Amino acid sequence: MRLKSLPFFLRAIKAKKLKLDKKTTTEVKTSSPVKTESKAKKTKKEKEETSDEPPKKKKKGEEEQEVWRWWEEQREDTNIKWDFLEHKGPVFAPKYEPLPKNVRFYYDGKPMELTPDTEEVATFYGRMLDHDYTTRDVFNTNFMKDWRKVMTDEEKAKITDLKKCNFTEILDHFKKKSEERKNLSKEEKQAIKKENEEIVQIYGYCKIDKHVEKIGNFKIEPPSLFRGRGDHPKQGMLKKRVNPEDVIINCSKDSKIPEPPAGHKWKEVRHDNTVTWLASWTENIQGATKYVMLNAASKLKGEKDMKKYETARALHKCVDKIRATYQEDWKSKVMLVRQRAVALYFIDKLALRAGNEKEEGETADTVGCCSLRVEHLKLREEKGGKNYVVEFDFLGKDSIRYQNSIPVEKRVFKNLQLFMENKQPEDDLFDRLNTSILNKYLQELMEGLTAKVFRTYNASKTLSEQLELLTNGEDGVAAKMLSYNRANRAVAILCNHQRAVPKTFEKSMENLQNKVSFIRSANFPFSVGKNSVERP
DNA sequence: TCCCTGACTTAGCATCCCTCCT
DNA sequence: AGGAGGGATGCTAAGTCAGGGA
Numbered sequence: 001m002r003l004k005s006l007p008f009f010l011r012a013i014k015a016k017k018l019k020l021d022k023k024t025t026t027e028v029k030t031s032s033p034v035k036t037e038s039k040a041k042k043t044k045k046e047k048e049e050t051s052d053e054p055p056k057k058k059k060k061g062e063e064e065q066e067v068w069r070w071w072e073e074q075r076e077d078t079n080i081k082w083d084f085l086e087h088k089g090p091v092f093a094p095k096y097e098p099l100p101k102n103v104r105f106y107y108d109g110k111p112m113e114l115t116p117d118t119e120e121v122a123t124f125y126g127r128m129l130d131h132d133y134t135t136r137d138v139f140n141t142n143f144m145k146d147w148r149k150v151m152t153d154e155e156k157a158k159i160t161d162l163k164k165c166n167f168t169e170i171l172d173h174f175k176k177k178s179e180e181r182k183n184l185s186k187e188e189k190q191a192i193k194k195e196n197e198e199i200v201q202i203y204g205y206c207k208i209d210k211h212v213e214k215i216g217n218f219k220i221e222p223p224s225l226f227r228g229r230g231d232h233p234k235q236g237m238l239k240k241r242v243n244p245e246d247v248i249i250n251c252s253k254d255s256k257i258p259e260p261p262a263g264h265k266w267k268e269v270r271h272d273n274t275v276t277w278l279a280s281w282t283e284n285i286q287g288a289t290k291y292v293m294l295n296a297a298s299k300l301k302g303e304k305d306m307k308k309y310e311t312a313r314a315l316h317k318c319v320d321k322i323r324a325t326y327q328e329d330w331k332s333k334v335m336l337v338r339q340r341a342v343a344l345y346f347i348d349k350l351a352l353r354a355g356n357e358k359e360e361g362e363t364a365d366t367v368g369c370c371s372l373r374v375e376h377l378k379l380r381e382e383k384g385g386k387n388y389v390v391e392f393d394f395l396g397k398d399s400i401r402y403q404n405s406i407p408v409e410k411r412v413f414k415n416l417q418l419f420m421e422n423k424q425p426e427d428d429l430f431d432r433l434n435t436s437i438l439n440k441y442l443q444e445l446m447e448g449l450t451a452k453v454f455r456t457y458n459a460s461k462t463l464s465e466q467l468e469l470l471t472n473g474e475d476g477v478a479a480k481m482l483s484y485n486r487a488n489r490a491v492a493i494l495c496n497h498q499r500a501v502p503k504t505f506e507k508s509m510e511n512l513q514n515k516v517s518f519i520r521s522a523n524f525p526f527s528v529g530k531n532s533v534e535r536p
Numbered sequence: 537t538c539c540c541t542g543a544c545t546t547a548g549c550a551t552c553c554c555t556c557c558t
Numbered sequence: 559a560g561g562a563g564g565g566a567t568g569c570t571a572a573g574t575c576a577g578g579g580a
Binding site: 232396435439 | 564568569570571572573574575576
């Protein structure tokens with residue numbers, strides 16, 4: 001399957017012939033406008049779609065909204081995102097429910113009663129006791145500092161050492177509660193489910209330009225301890241409760257303005273139709289704005305997604321020229337041009353991210369292409385029988401380690417030597433370059449071209465090439481699935497998509513081994529495939 | 537040009553929930 | 559029925575990129 005035939009692939013997915021693996025397809029997934037459903041429902045629906053019989057009458061409450069086939073409509077390119085927008089506002093986190101009296105917190109071996117605010121924050125820590133986070137110094141220090149801020153003077157005077165705090169009864173309490181929830185009767189579970197569905201019915205949808213569309217995240221993030229990834233300097237800090245007074249509502253003037261919860265006011269109600277968000281608030285850890293936005297299957301998101309792939313297709317048409325240009329630029333007399341050319345080569349060849357600058361000490365120390373430092377690569381004139389090898393070793397987005405050795409053209413190698421000359425390990429490799437310069441240049445090469453388009457393009461191309469290579473028209477469904485998973489895996493490797501080894505890994509591996517042994521001994525004629533790139 | 541910020545996408549982890557097997 | 563397995567979904571952190579102001 002070549003790139004130009006990708007629309008067929010999209011259609012196949014829309015028709016739900018293939019299931020996409022979320023892990024490996026972010027760069028290549030489609031904006032499938034048909035909402036995803038559970039496997040069982042899919043099978044049922046597929047039957048309905050392919051059957052000649054009229055669809056069976058749906059039970060009450062099961063009627064589906066007719067799908068708005070926005071992707072078949074004419075699109076206009078404007079920064080106006082909507083003409084009408086009405087919604088009920090976000091759902092706030094439930095109020096804190098104090099612990100029952102028999103669940104105690106101990107300080108220095110003695111039970112200690114906490115005021116509700118202090119207790120609430122203690123429960124955030126208590127329920128994370130089993131997690132690796134609570135073994136980290138940074139997490140604990142940050143937690144203690146923020147916890148003390150909510151304590152009364154009396155509590156503050158007493159609770160000074162986290163090591164003397166015992167939260168185990170709190171953890172046990174929540175474990176017990178979750179166990180109880182699991183053991184509820186079918187009817188009780190149904191009742192809870194129904195209640196949740198009612199909330200979704202009210203708050204989970206909005207009316208936008210005569211269409212009802214699903215909201216992606218209508219629930220405001222509950223208070224908790226900040227779980228920054230990797231070596232995050234702010235991990236363990238208290239993420240505060242968000243109140244209506246913190247929330248800005250965005251909707252159209254002529255809509256029914258959402259009611260704030262009783263006794264509360266919104267921070268602001270605005271009517272800005274140049275943006276897609278319905279509500280926003282500022283989070284207290286990094287000061288970043290959080291948004292309530294539409295679901296991925298909505299027109300607003302889907303159209304944007306579609307455009308992304310169109311841009312990638314446009315790149316396909318001129319990528320040869322761009323590659324020739326940057327190879328030529330490796331010889332440039334201007335240092336910036338050389339650096340830009342080598343950086344672009346990495347972005348293209350290795351699917352690296354752009355690499356914006358980050359404020360030191362505010363986040364984990366991670367880098368992308370433009371922010372690579374001398375310490376992140378090693379140059380080997382010869383390695384494993386290959387010449388001019390570059391070894392990369394750095395932490396990328398989400399502190400996922402990127403480790404890769406690649407042979408490069410001699411000219412690239414010599415350039416890298418030049419860029420690294422007389423520099424300290426912590427110095428920038430591309431000291432003349434940043435993402436802004438790079439993207440401005442890319443914009444000159446092609447309208448809408450930015451660094452991330454290369455990732456989308458190369459991921460999509462890899463997937464389609466792999467599918468072409470691995471599949472055979474006569475293959476059965478199982479074989480097609482296997483090929484599809486393998487193709488996806490190739491994309492995961494290219495994009496360095498990784499996931500932690502699941503906690504139950506060893507157990508399930510053992511079970512799998514047993515099955516394999518059994519199958520081998522019985523001489524079964526089939527193989528088992530798995531597609532995930534797990535971290536070592 | 538630099539810096540900051542707002543808006544939006546990308547992506548890993550947690551949890552839910554369905555299916556299949558015992 | 560109960561539990562394991564694993565995909566789907568939910569949640570939210572962490573990126574990208576553009577635009578505006580100094």
